[in-house]
Amino acid sequence: MKLEKILDKLGSLEKNSFIKIIDNIISKNPKNSKEINKILSSSDKGLKSVDNQNISKIFALTSNEFLEHTKCEFQEITSQLDILIDIIIRDGNCIMKQDWFSRLYETEIKQLKNKIKALNTDFENEKSELSETRKRDYKIYKSCLDTAYYNDEENNREAKISPDELSIILTLSKQLGLSQEEIKLINYSILPIKKLDIQDVIKGLKNIGVIFYSTKENTIYVADEMVRLLRKIRKKEIAEKFYRRTLKLLREPIINQISKDHNIDRKLTYSQKIEEIIKEGISFTDLLLSDIYKAGSTLTEKKKTLNELCEKGLNIKNLKGSTLDDKISSLITYFDNIERDEKVGISVDGFDKLLSELNTSLPKLNKQIKEQFELQDEFVLKADFLLDYNIKPRDILDLITKVDRTKFIKDNGVKQRGDDILNILEHYKDVENLYLENYENVAYRNLNLLKENGIIIKESELGLKFEELTCVIFNGLGFNVDDTFKNQLNTKKDMMDILLNLGNQEIIIVECKTSKERGYNKFSSVSRQLKSYQNLALKNDLRIVKILLIAPEFSDDFVTDCEMDTEMNLSLITASTLSNIFEAFKTSKYSEFPHVLFRDIVINEERILKAISK
Template structure:
């Protein structure tokens, strides 16, 4: 769930710890302080009175400082932060009830103790499957960590690992090629591991600013933006779902090779070995640098293998970068951008239809999803529900086995030739709703983002498409979009985009403007155009209830000029605001949108949404 949405749901007390941390970072003059001051300048009472969207914008501006703050907290030896963060950054754990989190925490401690016992036995067992070189790596790391922790006792001080020692130990673990799980097991084989009271755990995480907790709903929230930062702290470069997507493309001998390197039982089924590799926290960069190639593979062959994996397996043509390191970084950035994108590749309606038909063809899928993503509700096959957990259509299809995929495709008449997953996504695309979900991107004429979200359109068609979508939205708001009357009024010189007929010779004129540049700023041009439409309407004895200008955004100068204009009853509305009003209207009690709410110079979406939900 996005940070803005979480902040909107919670009261001031529940947000207090997080706001205090952000305030503290701002007070230390962060890198983007000028941009932050611009946001705060509109508020007299500081950060506490800033709306959720702007708090979210400020958090994005101080994300690097917030990450550094978390890294400092991580150096507290007895904090159990590594255990707790590994739970809350797993796919599906960003939204949990307290009892479910308690169960996951208890299970994690129990599993950790069992794994520590197994590792200690393996290190002493001469017939262990662990190679002698791997045993040596573990022993070296364990000895160094033990010295760093216990040398304080010899000097009559509390046992702890200092910041300097921590950075050396971290470097050592990387050079030895240890996974996050290896590091954790060795750490807790030296440090005492103790299960804390769950309320204390929640309070500590809340005070650190990494979770939000609603007592009323008994629910823990972890914002998507914070999950990404916590992954950086744990040095997990990509989400588990993208790691799984990549591993599933590898042949069994390669999976076995990785399993052997990281002490994973090679007799396990391939799907289980893949989950074990992910759980181990094996570095994605290390995996693509060394782990997926046969011994003796040269650099040119490695690059060729990685290119083929991306082009044929992940459908990413022309992976950027000339060196192997650059290519791997490009792939990480690609996955990062997909995760940040709020769009799902198909429409929400299409997603719901896909889930419904998956449930009919594969009745066990609901249970499998619950287990895979550790979801605590009974029925989880709902688009809105899964999107709150940042689980998208492709993430679900990645979990389905080939036989089940074939059955689903046959059951639902989906194209069989070519890539099965892409064929399924195309089948459920629902173009009109997909366009509506990308309404602001059409307004911005953002061809690249539209393409990434599954929309193929020519740039020359975007202006007309933006107008068509605006019409669909106003029809959805219950207005009479009267094209017949508009065409009768229009002349060769004056061509109104959209006319809303309110009856009794009363109309609303809507003008649509796309803009590639940020901040629409051509007021003089558009005002002449609108005034001529106004004159045209008045000549025909029509009363203009309102004139609306719809664009992706407006510059400050444009808004100022509009405020100074005394001749037109004009309001400005951004594409994203109109889209959000439309979504709220669909769930309101109204059959027709009360147009009197269009009374600001720049339409205030929060005020209108509040009015609609009363």
């Protein structure tokens, strides 16, 4: 769930710890202080009075400083922050009831204790599957960590690891190729692990700003933006679902070799080994640099293998980068962009239909998804519910076995030739709703993002498509989009885009403008155009209630020119504002949007959303 949406759910006390940390960062003149001050200048009461959308923007601008703030907490080795963060950044754990979090925490502590016991046994057992080289690596790391921690006691000081010692330990673990899980096991074999009171755990995480806790709902929330930041701290470059998607493309001998290198039981099934590799926290970069290739592979062969994995397996054409490191970095960026994108690849309605038919064809899937993502609800195959957890259609389809996918495809008349997953996504695309979800991208003429979101369209068609979608939105708002009347009025010289007929000779004129450039800044030309439409309507004895101009955004100069115009009753609406009004209207009590709310120069989205939600 996005940070802004979580903040909307909470009271001021529940946001307080987070706000204090951001406030403290701002007071220290962070890197993006100019941009932050621009946002804060609209409020004379400081950060606490800033709206949730702008708090979210400020968090994005201070994310590097927040990262450093959180890293400092790791110096307190008894905090168990590594264990707790590994729980809350797992796919599906961003929203949890307190009792569910408590259960996950207890399970994690129990499993860690068992693994530590098994590791200590492997140290002593000469016949263990742990290689002598790996035993040596573990012993080196353990000895260094032991010295770093207990050398304070020898000098009559409290045992802890200093920042300098920590940086050396981290460098050592990287050079030895230890996974996050291996590091964790060795750490807690030196410092005995204790189960903490869950209220203290929640309070601690809340105080350092990484979670929010709603006392009313007894629920923990971790923002999507925070999950990405915490992953950086734990050196996990991509979400588990993308790691799983990549691992499933590897042959079992490769998975076995990775398992052997990191002390994972090779008697487990193929799928279980993949889950254990993910839990181990093995670096995705290291995996693609060396672990997935045959012994003795040349650099050229490695590049070829990685290219084939991306093109044939992940359907990523022309992965950027000339070196192996560059290609891996491009792949990580690709996954990061997919995760950040709020669009789901098909429409939300299409996602709901897909889930409903999956549930019919594969009745065990609900339980599988529930267990895979550690979800508490009994029935989880609901689009809105899953999207709150940032779980998208592709993430669900990735978990379905080939046999079950084939059955589903046959049951539901999906095309059988080609890639199963892409065929299913295409089948449930629901084009009109998908376009509406990409309304702002059409306005910005962003062909690349449209393509990534499953929309193929020529650039020359974008202007007309934006106009068509705007008509759909105004129809959805209950207006009479009167094309017949518009065509009667239009001349070869003056052709208005949209006419809303209010009856009794009253109309609203709507003009649509797409623009690749940031900040629409062509007032003089558009004002001449709109005035000619106004004159055309007045000649036909019509009363113009309002003229609306819709564009992706407007420059400050454009807004100023609009404010100075005395001849037109003109209001400006950004595409994102109109889209958000349309979404809010669907759940409002109104059957027709009250057009009197269109009274600002630049339409105030927040005010309108509040008005129609009453």
